[in-house]
Amino acid sequence: MRQMKKITAVLLAGALAAGLAACGGSPEDSGKNGTVSGSGGAHLNFSCYSYSNSMDPITNVNSSWCFVRYGVGECLFRFDENVNVENALCDSYETEDYTTWVLHIREGVKFSNGNPVTPTVVKESLERLYQAEADKTGNSTPSQYVTFASIEADDQAGTVTLVCSSQTVGLPGILAYPWYGIVDTGVIDSEVIGTGPYRVADVQENSSIELVKNEYYWDGEVPYDSITIYLTEDSSTKAMALKSGDVDLVENITTPSDLAELEADPQYYVSKTAGVRLGNSYFNFHGVLGNDALRQAILCAIDDETMCNVTVGGMYTPGCSVLPSSLPYGSEQLTDAYSYDPERAVQILDEAGITDTDGDGYRELDGQNIHLNYLAYSSRNLDEFAQAVAISLEAVGIGCTVTVQDYDTALANQSAGDFDLITSNAIVVPTGDPTGFLGNFYSGNSDTYGYYVNEEYDALYEQLLGSTDEEERLGLIIEMQQILIDDAATLVHGYYNSTFASRADVVAGAEITPMDYYWITTDIRPAE
Amino acid sequence: MEKLKRFVRKNPAFTVFFLLALCVIGAAVFAPALVTHDPYEAVLADAVQPPGPEHWFGTDRMGRDLFSRVIYGARTSLSASLALVCIIMTAGTILGILAGWFGGILDAVIMRISDMMISFPGMVLALAVAGILGASMKNAVLAIAVVSWTKYARLARSLVLKIRERDYIAAARVTGSRTSHILWSYLLPNVLPTILITGATDIGSMMMEIAALSFLGFGAQAPTAEWGLMLNEGRAYMTAAPWLMVFPGLAIFITVVVFNLLGDSLRDVLDPREERQEPGLGRKENE
Numbered sequence: 001m002r003q004m005k006k007i008t009a010v011l012l013a014g015a016l017a018a019g020l021a022a023c024g025g026s027p028e029d030s031g032k033n034g035t036v037s038g039s040g041g042a043h044l045n046f047s048c049y050s051y052s053n054s055m056d057p058i059t060n061v062n063s064s065w066c067f068v069r070y071g072v073g074e075c076l077f078r079f080d081e082n083v084n085v086e087n088a089l090c091d092s093y094e095t096e097d098y099t100t101w102v103l104h105i106r107e108g109v110k111f112s113n114g115n116p117v118t119p120t121v122v123k124e125s126l127e128r129l130y131q132a133e134a135d136k137t138g139n140s141t142p143s144q145y146v147t148f149a150s151i152e153a154d155d156q157a158g159t160v161t162l163v164c165s166s167q168t169v170g171l172p173g174i175l176a177y178p179w180y181g182i183v184d185t186g187v188i189d190s191e192v193i194g195t196g197p198y199r200v201a202d203v204q205e206n207s208s209i210e211l212v213k214n215e216y217y218w219d220g221e222v223p224y225d226s227i228t229i230y231l232t233e234d235s236s237t238k239a240m241a242l243k244s245g246d247v248d249l250v251e252n253i254t255t256p257s258d259l260a261e262l263e264a265d266p267q268y269y270v271s272k273t274a275g276v277r278l279g280n281s282y283f284n285f286h287g288v289l290g291n292d293a294l295r296q297a298i299l300c301a302i303d304d305e306t307m308c309n310v311t312v313g314g315m316y317t318p319g320c321s322v323l324p325s326s327l328p329y330g331s332e333q334l335t336d337a338y339s340y341d342p343e344r345a346v347q348i349l350d351e352a353g354i355t356d357t358d359g360d361g362y363r364e365l366d367g368q369n370i371h372l373n374y375l376a377y378s379s380r381n382l383d384e385f386a387q388a389v390a391i392s393l394e395a396v397g398i399g400c401t402v403t404v405q406d407y408d409t410a411l412a413n414q415s416a417g418d419f420d421l422i423t424s425n426a427i428v429v430p431t432g433d434p435t436g437f438l439g440n441f442y443s444g445n446s447d448t449y450g451y452y453v454n455e456e457y458d459a460l461y462e463q464l465l466g467s468t469d470e471e472e473r474l475g476l477i478i479e480m481q482q483i484l485i486d487d488a489a490t491l492v493h494g495y496y497n498s499t500f501a502s503r504a505d506v507v508a509g510a511e512i513t514p515m516d517y518y519w520i521t522t523d524i525r526p527a528e
Numbered sequence: 529m530e531k532l533k534r535f536v537r538k539n540p541a542f543t544v545f546f547l548l549a550l551c552v553i554g555a556a557v558f559a560p561a562l563v564t565h566d567p568y569e570a571v572l573a574d575a576v577q578p579p580g581p582e583h584w585f586g587t588d589r590m591g592r593d594l595f596s597r598v599i600y601g602a603r604t605s606l607s608a609s610l611a612l613v614c615i616i617m618t619a620g621t622i623l624g625i626l627a628g629w630f631g632g633i634l635d636a637v638i639m640r641i642s643d644m645m646i647s648f649p650g651m652v653l654a655l656a657v658a659g660i661l662g663a664s665m666k667n668a669v670l671a672i673a674v675v676s677w678t679k680y681a682r683l684a685r686s687l688v689l690k691i692r693e694r695d696y697i698a699a700a701r702v703t704g705s706r707t708s709h710i711l712w713s714y715l716l717p718n719v720l721p722t723i724l725i726t727g728a729t730d731i732g733s734m735m736m737e738i739a740a741l742s743f744l745g746f747g748a749q750a751p752t753a754e755w756g757l758m759l760n761e762g763r764a765y766m767t768a769a770p771w772l773m774v775f776p777g778l779a780i781f782i783t784v785v786v787f788n789l790l791g792d793s794l795r796d797v798l799d800p801r802e803e804r805q806e807p808g809l810g811r812k813e814n815e
Contacts, residue, residue, distance in 0.1 A: 236764050257576070257768030306572045311589065384589070387750050391570040391590055402750060403663075 041213075041225025042526045044507065045247040047238045048519065049379075050231035053205050055192045057181045058129055058138030064178035070211065070229060071520035072112075073183060073194025076103060076122070077176040079515040083276060083327070085172045085432050088219075089117060089182055089195060090160075098169050098468060101162045110216035111184040112199035119153035119160045124185040126151055126162075145174045145431055169468050173432030178517050197222045197522045206231055211520070223525035242268065242501055249502040249510050251519055254381050256313020262501050269504040271511045274326035277496035278428045278437075279316055279385065281374070281421045282414070282450040283489070288365055288372070289420055289450075293352030294398075295488035299338035300345035301396045302389055308494040311388045312381040316494030321481045322441075323434055324495035326514075330478040337486050345396050356397055363397040371399035372420040377410045382423035385493045389421075415448045422450075425496060427515070435464055438480055441489055452490075457483045542793035548786045556602035565593035567600040567753045576769045586771045588761060590751070594771065598779050600753040605783070608669055609735040615673045616734075617727045620680025625715055627681065628688025629707075639685070642678035650675045651740065658746035665738075665754070668747035672737050676730075680723060687719045721798045729791030732784035739780055755780045 048069075055072055057064035067073040076090040087093075091106040109117040130148070132138030146168050152161040164171065174180070184193040192200065195218065198211035211227040230247060232238045238250040239258035253259045262268045283289040289298075308318040320336035323329045349355070354363045354370070362369045372393070376386035383404045390400040400421075405413070414422050428437040439445050442461045443453040457480055464476045484490065500519075502510035509523040536543045555562060564584065574591040577583055585594035627638040645653070650672075657671035691697060691714070700710050739756030741747035748754035750761070755776040762772025 236766065255764035257765045261768060303572060310575045310591075311572055383750075388570075388572055388590060391568075391751065392572070394568075395570075404745065404750075 042223060044224045044227045044249060044524070044526075045230065046227060046520065047230040047232045047241050047247040047250045049233060049238075049252065050206060053203075055200065056138075056188070057179055057183065058132035058140050060139040061179070064140060064181055065517060067181045067183075067192065067194060068178040068196070068517045069519040070200075070209065071196045071198040071227075071522075072192065072200055072211070073178075073181040073196050075176050075178065075181050076105075077172040079173075079176055079432060079513070079517070081511070081513050083429060083432055083514055085170075085176055087172075088176075089122070090172075090175075093172065095171070098167045098171070099164050101164070101171055103160045103162065105158050105160060106218065107158060109195055109218040111193045111195055112214035112216060113184060113187065113193050114216055115184050115186060115193075117182065117195060119155050119158060121185055122160050122182055123151050123153035125182045126180065128183075128185055128188070129179060140179050142179045145177065145179075145436060146171060167466070167468070170431055170433045170435075176517075177431050198224075198227060198520060201226070217522075220522055222522055227520065229520075239501075242503065245503070248506045249500065249524065251512070252380070252499055253501055254312075254315060256315060259315070259499065259501070260313065267504060269502050269507075269510065271500040271502075272497050273499075273512050273514050274317060274324070275496040275498045275516070276324055276327060276427050276429050276514045277380075277425055277498070277516075278322055278324060279380065279382065279423070279425045279493040279496050280322065281386070281389065281423050281491040281493065282419075283452070283491065284417060284420050284422075285451040285453070286417055287420050288368075288370055291352070291354070291365060292488065293348050294354060294365065294370070296338050297345040297348040297352075297354075297396065298393065298398070298491060299488050300341045300348065301392050301398075302491065303340045303342075303392065304492070304494060305340065307385060307388050312384055314497070315381050316496050318494045320485055320492055322437070322484055322490060322492060323428055323477070323481055326495065327429065327434075328474075329434060329481065330474065333478055334482055334485060338488055342392075342396060349396065349398075361397060362399045369399060371401065373418075374400050374402045374421040374423075375410050375413055375419045376402055376404050376423040377407045378404055379407060380425045380496055382425055386421075386423050389491070417447070417451065419450075421491065423493075429515075432515075434477060438464070438477065441480075441484060450490075452487075454483060454487055454489075457487075539793065539797050542790070542797050545786060545790040545793050549790050552602060552783050552786055553606065555599055556606045559599045559603055563593070563596035563599050565596045567592060567596040568751055569593075576765060576772070578769070579771055585775045586769070588758070588772055589765065592751075594758075594775055597753040597758060598755070598775050601755045601758060601776065601779060602783070604665065604748060604752060604754040605735055605738065605756075605780075608665055608738050609731055612669045612672055612676075612734045612738065613727050613730050615669070616677040616730075617680055617723060619673070620677035621684045621716075621719065621723050623677070624681035624684025625688050625711060625719065628685035629692060629711060629715065635685075638681065642681050645675055645678045648675070651737070654737065654741060655744065655746060658741055663746045663749060665742075665748045665752070668738055668741040671741065671746070672734065676734070676737075679730075680726065683726060684719050684723060687722060688715055691715060691718050725791060725795040725798055727791075728794045729788060731791065732786075732788040735780065735784055735787070 052060065052062035052066050054063035055067045055070065057067050074088050076088060077085050078088045080086050089106055089109060090103040093101055093103045095101045105117060105119050105122055111117060129140065129142050133141055133143060147165040149163040149165050181194060187193055197214050197217045199214045200209065201212045202210040208231060209229040211229065213222045213225050232241065235254040236258055239253050239255065239262065241247045242250050253262065263270045283295055289295055304318045308316040319325050321331055321334050325331040349363060354365050356363045364370065374386050374390055376383045386402045390402045393400045410422060413419055428434050430436055438461060440449045441452050441457060443458050446452045460476050460480050464473060467473050467476065498512045498516045500510050500512040506527055507524060508527040509525050511523065569592065571591040574587050575589050577587040579586040583593050583595065585598060588594055623638050627635040653675045654671040657674050658668055661667035661670060697710065697714060700714060738747055742754050742756030743760045748757045750757065758776035759773055765772050
């Protein structure tokens with residue numbers, strides 16, 4: 001009898017536990033797996049990091065990227081897989097002096113709500129972007145790349161005439177940047193409507209986004225009837241969701257072990273591209289890192305090969321210049337003045353008189369212990385780099401504390417100059433051209449990037465801005481890269497390799513492009 | 529000696545758990561002698577190596593020896609949780625005794641604050657506090673202290689309310705004892721055993737909370753050797769390198785279990801009224 005009671009109690013407890021566990025199941029579990037949606041059409045489950053809750057290009061950089069990345073909107077131009085600019089909503093253009101550009105807007109293109117894309121709408125969309133910047137209703141800063149003296153629309157001729165404030169050679173590339181995405185200005189107050197292959201049906205902030213097919217899409221067949229985007233912060237969670245079949249496609253698995261597992265398993269297809277993203281840490285020249293010897297020693301103390309290949313498991317390709325070796329900017333002509341050599345690091349510090357005089361294990365500069373304030377954020381393995389750098393610096397007697405902050409806080413501290421070192425991961429050719437990025441080291445712009453100043457570099461940069469000759473530009477760009485290397489202007493970690501991972505039996509065509517403005521495209525389709 | 533033997537024979541469970549707890553504390557105190565490597569020395573090229581003769585528990589993603597880090601983690605985790613329990617025990621008991629003894633407005637204020645504290649989920653409030661103060665071990669301890677003292681305050685208050693009407697207190701009042709004397713010599717000693725037992729059982733759960741905050745990034749910061757933080761660092765490698773999570777996880781598990789059982793057996797020791805009944809002497813089965 002007593003035994004019986006015990007058994008009953010155990011069974012009841014078990015049933016209760018099982019019942020509770022069953023209650024925890026997610027409502028998405030039923031019916032949405034695979035490629036068939038509830039309504040019977042093709043459905044894709046995609047998981048990605050949420051960079052912004054907004055999809056309005058004027059809100060900020062990240063929101064404009066979401067607009068394009070989610071396949072909701074498009075620009076007048078776009079980049080192909082070789083980072084060349086190709087026509088999109090604009091199907092032809094003319095310019096004689098690189099100042100006045102006449103763009104012909106593709107005929108018959110409609111927004112996803114059925115409204116036609118006319119030159120007037122394009123004009124209004126661009127004007128709205130600049131207006132938002134001017135009256136500070138948005139944080140996007142389109143004038144960073146180009147400002148217009150005038151924008152004229154001619155609906156009869158189907159053209160928009162842009163008059164730039166100054167000669168702008170790479171205008172198509174600039175207009176391919178997500179900020180310049182074209183929205184339907186007629187309805188923008190209530191919803192963000194673009195010309196992309198999909199339309200937003202529902203948004204659950206920080207949780208999921210439902211997309212449905214754009215019936216009016218102009219550029220070929222849209223393969224999915226609906227797409228659910230799951231917004232997932234954590235890389236391992238994304239990988240697990242893919243493995244469990246909850247999602248069919250994920251972007252940027254940044255945990256090396258997860259990525260290695262997916263690559264080894266033929267069930268999954270991993271698309272990897274030599275990225276156009278630089279992972280680096282900016283030095284603050286207004287602090288102790290204004291000392292040349294200290295920066296040079298830091299570069300010598302950092303083993304970027306091991307960090308790229310082991311610490312972050314091959315997520316980055318090592319290099320010494322700010323421009324990735326995969327881009328045609330003469331990386332083979334550059335010499336790494338401060339390659340990994342810990343003994344040389346110690347030697348440089350000793351020779352510069354940066355030594356440990358009080359025997360506490362840390363070197364001093366001007367009588368004060370060197371203790372670097374290293375800010376990092378966890379995106380794209382940057383925190384791992386920061387920790388590995390801190391460990392390497394401790395080994396040569398340079399104190400360093402890593403503080404991992406969220407992206408916005410870190411950026412605010414960066415703008416305020418409240419750091420010694422800060423991690424960064426940025427596309428170096430955002431408009432198909434590195435001029436803008438190289439401008440981060442120009443004394444006129446470098447206040448938010450650690451106050452680097454070099455007159456020679458400034459002169460070359462100004463020359464680059466005015467130059468239209470391809471060969472001359474290349475020569476200048478190479479020269480500028482070498483100056484940055486010789487000056488130990490920044491700590492280059494490596495070049496980020498973007499990835500897409502998909503379930504091979506469910507999804508086809510899931511290739512990541514070097515310019516990662518594009519995630520959901522019509523190339524991604526159900527597997528045959 | 530004879531006394532000790534009798535004590536051990538009478539309280540075998542307490543003795544065992546006390547010795548185990550001593551072992552854990554010993555590991556923390558003598559960590560430098562126990563470890564095989566410097567827990568902060570990293571060889572980046574030797575990252576994520578499986579357990580083996582060179583590295584007993586393997587290495588973490590920065591190439592640091594995991595065994596040494598787990599042993600050193602005991603220092604961080606133990607000192608933080610002991611400090612935390614001391615803080616909340618002292619603060620909570622003092623406030624509780626004051627509230628219970630003086631009553632009135634003081635009681636109302638202290639107890640309403642305590643009500644407010646317990647009406648929030650503790651961990652969420654601790655997260656908010658740690659978020660505002662900034663992430664560090666000290667702030668994590670503070671954050672948890674802010675939300676955890678209420679338990680002791682309510683306990684102390686209810687005990688005081690029970691005791692204050694007793695005859696010996698009335699006698700003390702009649703004979704003209706000062707309030708401070710009554711609080712110190714009559715109330716505190718009567719409240720203390722229960723508070724101490726609660727404190728001892730709390731060490732384990734406080735350790736969990738600190739580890740949880742560190743796991744979430746609000747407590748210890750890299751490169752500190754702390755179990756919760758190590759769990760988080762190993763999380764990304766859960767399937768590929770499970771030892772990164774298994775060993776810190778085991779360390780937390782063992783320590784928490786030891787301190788919880790120690791707290792339980794301490795209750796048996798300090799509270800003679802609840803002596804264990806011999807098996808078979810319990811309630812009769814209706815057979």
